[in-house]
Amino acid sequence: MNSNFKLNFLKNKFINKLIRMPFFPYILQFLALLFFLILIINGFMTGSPESYGNEITTFLRKTNFTTLIVWGLWWPGLILTTILLGRIWCTVCPMELVSNIFNRICRFLGFKGLKLNSFLSLGFIALLLYVILQLLVAGFEVHRVPIYTSYVLIGLLTIAVLAGVLFKEQRAFCKAFCPASLLLKAYSLFTPLILRKNINETCSNCDSKECVSEKNRNKLDVRSCPSY
Numbered sequence: 001m002n003s004n005f006k007l008n009f010l011k012n013k014f015i016n017k018l019i020r021m022p023f024f025p026y027i028l029q030f031l032a033l034l035f036f037l038i039l040i041i042n043g044f045m046t047g048s049p050e051s052y053g054n055e056i057t058t059f060l061r062k063t064n065f066t067t068l069i070v071w072g073l074w075w076p077g078l079i080l081t082t083i084l085l086g087r088i089w090c091t092v093c094p095m096e097l098v099s100n101i102f103n104r105i106c107r108f109l110g111f112k113g114l115k116l117n118s119f120l121s122l123g124f125i126a127l128l129l130y131v132i133l134q135l136l137v138a139g140f141e142v143h144r145v146p147i148y149t150s151y152v153l154i155g156l157l158t159i160a161v162l163a164g165v166l167f168k169e170q171r172a173f174c175k176a177f178c179p180a181s182l183l184l185k186a187y188s189l190f191t192p193l194i195l196r197k198n199i200n201e202t203c204s205n206c207d208s209k210e211c212v213s214e215k216n217r218n219k220l221d222v223r224s225c226p227s228y
Contacts, residue, residue: 025092046064095173113167
């Protein structure tokens with residue numbers, strides 16, 4: 001039996017005020033990026049296995065700040081939050097912010113960028129990167145060694161920068177290169193959270209379609225949705 005129970009989160013004053021902020025979600029992504037950089041720096045400060053001995057690496061996964069957050073909390077937490085709240089991670093993802101910034105800079109400087117072809121859009125590279133990540137975990141134990149985890153995080157940032165520079169589409173990194181994108185897509189199918197119209201007539205009677213218009217894509221405030 002289908003349930004008609006619905007809960008409108010936008011009626012919550014705090015949530016409504018948050019998403020109407022001029023710099024939403026950039027401020028959340030910026031804070032996530034700062035935390036991301038702290039994890040990278042901490043991983044490097046821990047040193048290499050040669051400096052503290054290979055016998056300690058077994059304990060570092062659960063005790064070191066970088067490995068604990070990335071592999072012990074974030075990775076399993078990503079699956080749980082996706083099931084409960086959909087692709088909420090994309091709202092705070094620092095890679096999306098970095099890719100977005102470099103995309104705008106390059107378009108402003110006149111570099112038109114390449115178009116994502118169908119092969120890339122289907123997510124084959126994202127799948128390949130996910131497989132490589134799993135192989136790094138199994139073969140090189142990057143989840144146990146903080147400095148190796150820092151290398152992985154730097155690699156993700158580098159790919160995000162290159163995606164923003166080379167491709168004209170916004171969110172090219174998210175669509176074609178994010179190793180977690182296919183995972184997010186699969187688990188988000190089970191989420192009870194959905195974005196829907198509150199009043200159908202509002203969209204039916206709208207001729208300008210400002211909410212998805214290309215001309216509003218790069219505005220800091222009242223910008224259109226890059227995902228349509």
